Amino acid sequence: MADGDENLPKDAKTIISLLKSVGIDNYEPRVVRQFLELYYRTAVELITDAQTYSNHAGKALVDQDDVTLAIKSKSYFSFTGPPPPEVKDAAMKVNSKPIPRPLNGPSLPPAWDTLIASSHLMKIQKNRSSEVVEEQEVEDNVGKSVDNAAETSQEMRTNVLPGTRQRVSFPLGSIRRR
Template sequence: MAEGEEDLPRDAKIVKSLLNSMGVEEYEPSVIHQFLELWYRYVVDVLTDAQVYSEHAGKQTIDCDDVKLAIQSKVNFSFSQPPPREVLLELARNRNKVPLPKAIPGPGIPLPPEQDTLISTNYQFAIPKKQPAQALEETEDDEASVEPNLSQEDRCATPNISESIVYSH
């Protein structure tokens, strides 16, 4: 045994031997603790699910079938298989039937039209409509009571941002 290995717990020794059997010889000591934490968490999750399945079946104890079902459930929800190669090839053929939009000629990198890119703006500025003089005076009186530190010029020059931007998407 290596130096300091005799005081390791049994599970840590197993993780260490698994790493060695896979050809991993150099690693941080915390890797063993991280594997153990992952291992324990997985086992607790599987046994918790197995207990739920056992209770649902009306059994007093967890049996092998409950554990198998819990493991299969974890595998089904944790790992997904990619679609078959034929399906991917068919999707690629269908996608490639549609030609790309013509690039805009010009200096720099040629880009497709702006409506076909993700870098185009997705908003428009809406210019506030002119208010009648009487309504403007009433609004200024209301604003003066709310913001007494702003002059009349500042109040007119500062538009209400929430009214100025209209999102198109």
């Protein structure tokens, strides 16, 4: 990273020196840009919060107390400290027990949550269903055999109101013709 250090802004050089101080010598150039963006965004948020606190207090200028309050509120709501020792002890006690092994292995999802479920909601359009009924009547007249199930399904299709939904189930496998 020593190649283009002369052209970098002062803040970028500071971030590079911070990275080197913690033992990070090998990193991509965009890491510095990401830290700069985080740095600038945090600074703008703190100054904006300090201005808000100053305006709320009725002061014309932002002073050190407003900035301190903005920093404290940001650290209180944004960052969390380590958990208390009691929580660590309770976690160690719970984590010391081994996880029970499943008896039958992983189970299959419920039938309603699979892609091969047989029940689907479909919106049937009236003009489209009348064309289907006419095609089926032509096929029935040619074959000279009328099935009771086909007649009842035709009656159901003609009785459907436009814009209403109806639950329809059908198998997803191939359909055999007689």
